[in-house]
Amino acid sequence: MTVLSSQKTAHALRHFNICGSLWAIYGPNATAAGAIFSGLALIGGLAAACFTRCFGFIFLGEPRNEMRSPTLEVSALMRWPMVILAAACLAIGLTSPWSIRLTVPAIQCLISSDVPVEPLMLSARMLAGVAVVSAGLLVLAVIFYVIRRNLTRGKEERTEVTWDCGYARPTARMQYTASSFAQPLLDLFRVFLGTRHHGVSVQGFFPKHANHETETPDGAKEWLFAPLFRGIDRLVAPMRILQHGRIHLYVLYIALTLLTLLIWKAGFLR
Amino acid sequence: MKTISCILPLSAWLLAPLMLGIINRIKAFFAGRQGQSVFQLYYDLAKLLKKGSVYSRTTSRVFRYVPSVVLSAMVLATLMIPWGGLPAPVSFAGDLILLAYLLGAARFAMVLAALDTGSSFEGMGASREVQFAALAEPSLFLGMVVLAIQTGHGGLSDIFASLTSASWQSAPALLFLVACSWMVLLLCENSRIPIDDPNTHLELTMIHEVMVLDYGGPDLGYMLYAAALKLWIFSALLVNLLVPSQLIGHWMQIPLFLVGMVIMATLVGVVESIMARLRLMQVPNLLIGAGALGAMVLILKLVG
Numbered sequence: 001m002t003v004l005s006s007q008k009t010a011h012a013l014r015h016f017n018i019c020g021s022l023w024a025i026y027g028p029n030a031t032a033a034g035a036i037f038s039g040l041a042l043i044g045g046l047a048a049a050c051f052t053r054c055f056g057f058i059f060l061g062e063p064r065n066e067m068r069s070p071t072l073e074v075s076a077l078m079r080w081p082m083v084i085l086a087a088a089c090l091a092i093g094l095t096s097p098w099s100i101r102l103t104v105p106a107i108q109c110l111i112s113s114d115v116p117v118e119p120l121m122l123s124a125r126m127l128a129g130v131a132v133v134s135a136g137l138l139v140l141a142v143i144f145y146v147i148r149r150n151l152t153r154g155k156e157e158r159t160e161v162t163w164d165c166g167y168a169r170p171t172a173r174m175q176y177t178a179s180s181f182a183q184p185l186l187d188l189f190r191v192f193l194g195t196r197h198h199g200v201s202v203q204g205f206f207p208k209h210a211n212h213e214t215e216t217p218d219g220a221k222e223w224l225f226a227p228l229f230r231g232i233d234r235l236v237a238p239m240r241i242l243q244h245g246r247i248h249l250y251v252l253y254i255a256l257t258l259l260t261l262l263i264w265k266a267g268f269l270r
Numbered sequence: 271m272k273t274i275s276c277i278l279p280l281s282a283w284l285l286a287p288l289m290l291g292i293i294n295r296i297k298a299f300f301a302g303r304q305g306q307s308v309f310q311l312y313y314d315l316a317k318l319l320k321k322g323s324v325y326s327r328t329t330s331r332v333f334r335y336v337p338s339v340v341l342s343a344m345v346l347a348t349l350m351i352p353w354g355g356l357p358a359p360v361s362f363a364g365d366l367i368l369l370a371y372l373l374g375a376a377r378f379a380m381v382l383a384a385l386d387t388g389s390s391f392e393g394m395g396a397s398r399e400v401q402f403a404a405l406a407e408p409s410l411f412l413g414m415v416v417l418a419i420q421t422g423h424g425g426l427s428d429i430f431a432s433l434t435s436a437s438w439q440s441a442p443a444l445l446f447l448v449a450c451s452w453m454v455l456l457l458c459e460n461s462r463i464p465i466d467d468p469n470t471h472l473e474l475t476m477i478h479e480v481m482v483l484d485y486g487g488p489d490l491g492y493m494l495y496a497a498a499l500k501l502w503i504f505s506a507l508l509v510n511l512l513v514p515s516q517l518i519g520h521w522m523q524i525p526l527f528l529v530g531m532v533i534m535a536t537l538v539g540v541v542e543s544i545m546a547r548l549r550l551m552q553v554p555n556l557l558i559g560a561g562a563l564g565a566m567v568l569i570l571k572l573v574g
Contacts, residue, residue, distance in 0.1 A: 041411035045404025048378050052400060056385030062328050129362035133346055140342035148338055151488045155322035162326040162389045163483045176393020184401040
């Protein structure tokens with residue numbers, strides 16, 4: 001159930017919310033924003049890859065490692081909030097035109113009155129089409145599933161091993177890993193990622209030992225935030241003198257601050 | 271007008287498997303074989319729907335739901351495709367984005383099903399599918415944007431209704447380049463040569479076909495039919511672009527479109543017969559090339 005609701009959430013996020021919000025972004029001014037448009041289309045494709053990787057490798061296929069303790073389903077109190085959140089995602093997606101209309105008065109309060117909200121109302125009207133088709137997708141999928149169940153009613157339904165061509169004894173270790181799944185896409189962006197490879201490659205006809213490890217550094221952390229925060233740290237390090245742990249001196253700071261404020265305020269009053 | 275519009279999806283649902291039959295016949299002709307009947311897919315579908323089913327022990331319920339989701343996404347997408355100068359039953363400004371996302375939702379479901387089997391082959395196919403799809407999606411969008419700017423409309427039905435022979439006279443190069451970019455997209459999205467080989471028997475080299483390896487019986491029938499509808503959708507987009515409406519009388523546009531679809535199937539068959547498959551590593555280059563073509567057309571349109 002948890003898996004199912006997560007899948008619903010992933011699907012709802014992917015299809016309804018993203019579709020809804022992307023339409024709001026691409027919107028009626030698509031003609032003016034061609035470059036952004038194609039960039040977002042690529043991001044849409046990458047998002048699909050991300051969601052499938054995330055959901056597929058956590059929830060689907062064989063367990064990837066031996067659990068030390070048996071897995072237990074969590075209590076209903078932990079499951080239902082997820083179901084409610086998933087349902088809320090779906091509801092926002094399906095009612096997006098009405099949700100936008102509801103937010104318009106609030107937006108009007110925040111922005112100046114000379115900014116027209118008409119484009120927003122226009123996208124709400126367009127989102128109505130998206131919402132209807134999305135609802136249609138859900139209904140149609142259920143109908144097709146029911147038809148499909150009826151087609152095999154009374155017929156044999158067997159369970160076998162997964163298609164095992166070339167493998168006499170397939171094991172869970174032969175499954176595709178998340179990093180292999182992402183590798184073709186990551187290779188396209190290798191200039192930005194700086195993935196490091198270590199290991200010993202296969203040598204000779206009967207290799208005894210081979211291993212391969214990849215490590216992708218967090219670019220934003222290593223090249224942007226770490227140097228930035230180090231710089232800030234160096235800049236503000238002298239201020240640490242003020243932080244010494246003696247409470248009576250802290251009280252003195254407070255007194256001095258109050259005194260300064262008092263003099264400042266009194267000066268202004270005069 | 272609305273009632274007659276319902277003919278569009280109905281004929282798409284009926285005729286879509288025929289396109290694959292035509293492609294196979296063309297391939298057989300080039301190979302000097304008699305070839306299977308053009309109705310072979312209809313027979314296959316009828317046979318598959320009567321069968322029982324076999325599931326992998328590894329799979330969960332996700333695997334069982336996916337064929338219905340994929341088929342419903344494709345069926346809904348056909349409702350949005352206009353042709354023969356008639357508006358589609360489902361049409362509104364911005365429906366082109368929804369069309370792309372319906373196709374995306376089907377792909378998303380199919381990738382999940384492939385990962386659910388735990389097979390390394392299917393994982394490999396899924397990985398390739400998401401990579402190629404991410405690269406192919408911008409071509410579709412860029413082409414759509416160019417057409418939207420060219421015609422001044424934001425909906426598929428309006429765009430294709432306003433594409434006339436005059437548009438081809440005023441901007442032949444732009445529309446031709448969009449058509450080229452979409453042709454690559456058609457071959458990629460429908461797993462045709464030179465990107466993928468639908469008849470291949472080597473799981474290691476497959477993309478789409480390997481993802482549905484573990485389906486059998488009615489589920490496989492659903493998947494095959496959904497694939498036929500997808501081919502119809504992409505071919506219809508191209509034929510709509512290449513055969514301008516209002517060229518001849520309204521009643522002649524529907525037969526003209528159907529002839530266009532047959533020619534499109536023939537073209538795909540010819541490409542498959544005379545070309546070898548690209549090396550897998552070169553496929554991204556082709557797709558990026560198609561995307562770059564789309565971007566170039568858009569820049570030309572915005573500048574010019």
